Amino acid sequence: MAIDIGGKIKELRVGKNLTLKDLSEKVNLSIGFLSQLERGLTNVAVDSLEKIAEALEVDLSYFFSIPKSSNNSILRSYQQEIFQVVNSQFINYHLTNDLENKKMVPRLVQILPCSTDENVTNYGHEGEEFVYVLEGILTLFLDNEKYELYPGDSVHIDSTVPHNWANYTNKLVKLLAVNTPNHFNIKHK
Known part of the structure; x- marks a missing residue:
């Protein structure tokens, strides 16, 4: 890379x-x-x-590329590439070889620690969202409520409900996120 x-x-x-x-x-x-x-x-x-x-x-x-289309349904851990870094805090990895031909977007998200002084803006968007916490403590903002999710916790929401995530700890948070619709998808738009 x-x-x-x-x-x-x-x-x-x-x-x-x-x-x-x-x-x-x-x-x-x-x-x-x-x-x-x-x-x-x-x-x-x-x-x-x-x-x-x-x-x-x-x-x-x-500087980060979207995974290339592949006929192989298997993506090995060593093949995962960073897709996007948001605000120097959220590092996104796509978990598929064939993103353009799928209806949902599976991602591994790493959230770096941040200060609790920062304002988090909730937002809604089209689709559904599923999040499963793998590591760390995720702060979830959902419809004007604040929740702490621990490893093994999950949330499945209609993405139009205002929401956002943060990491207010001093350790990395890792989560699996699956979203619809797939905005990278050409066939199913």
């Missing part, structure tokens, strides 16, 4: 006529580190990648 991210960074940097030195000054990372990153020789922390994305004027999710 480091090679893909590094290649995308280099492509954007060169396309904007920036030198490694220019990018280094914008993101406060060393030229040597950026060079190694572009060549796929090192990994980058999400917060540093977010600075790079901002400097190159792209969304952080630009």
Whole structure:
């Protein structure tokens, strides 16, 4: 994955006529580190990648790919790729090889710890949502109520009900989330 991210960074940097030195000054990372990153020789922390994305004027999710369609129904754990990082806090992995041909979207979500001072905005959207907590304590906001869900707890809701999630602990929260409809689906839209 480091090679893909590094290649995308280099492509954007060169396309904007920036030198490694220019990018280094914008993101406060060393030229040597950026060079190694572009060549796929090192990994980058999400917060540093977010600075790079901002400097190159792209969304952080630009650096992560959607799994390619495959006739294979099995997705091995080592084949899982990060699909999206939201607010440097929610890391989403798709759990399917064939997302474009399915009606639901199964994801593994990792939620990094955050401060309880942050305001959480509840929102509703089309479809259904199922969440199963694998690890950690998930704070669930559901229709103006606040709940703590523990490993083994689950919730299945109509997604139009205002809701959101947070991690107010000092440990990672992992959950399985399955949503409908599949907005990546071309056939079933």
